[in-house]
Amino acid sequence: AQSVSQHNHHVILSEAASLELGCNYSYGGTVNLFWYVQYPGQHLQLLLKYFSGDPLVKGIKGFEAEFIKSKFSFNLRKPSVQWSDTAEYFCAVKSGANNLFFGTGTRLTVIP
């Protein structure tokens, strides 16, 4: 069965600190990978996605993620976080079926 693991449940950073949120999945076939963000009181928005090609993917708002196939990982990074990045971040995997499988989410709190 497919699964998506986000090991960091809650991350607290000061502004300008660097961010890396872990995401690991278990599926042996071709996958599409996504990071979604949910700002307080808002709906889920797509941050970035990986389908094929360059494993380093650039997203909106300065986020990027790197697909490492050998590690089954798709970690999210940002060099310098801002207070406005405070949100819940979800990693998701799609594997040819119609469903997205989500991780449990990581809550990021950025302290001004």
Next chain:
Amino acid sequence: NAGVMQNPRHLVRRRGQEARLRCSPMKGHSHVYWYRQLPEEGLKFMVYLQKENIIDESGMPKERFSAEFPKEGPSILRIQQVVRGDSAAYFCASSPPGHTTNSPLHFGNGTRLTVT
């Protein structure tokens, strides 16, 4: 272009009542997905519908839950005889016809159901 619209935003029901959650997909989208987010958990897939058809309901609880997406009107997620454990945020997402594996979903703001 309006996004995915869900209503109500908040719904309070007493145990044993029925809850109806509505989702209007983005214009031109004919695929609708329902997800549930329980407290302290991630999003869990519930059901995938196209117009007038349930394509995949593998995530739906076997009892009390049903979903429809009629030819006209919004998709409805219906929960009969609600219990406290049904309290959660329910998210709807949509995608266009002929979408492929590569298509991201567009999510609504969710409906937060509280069962008292």
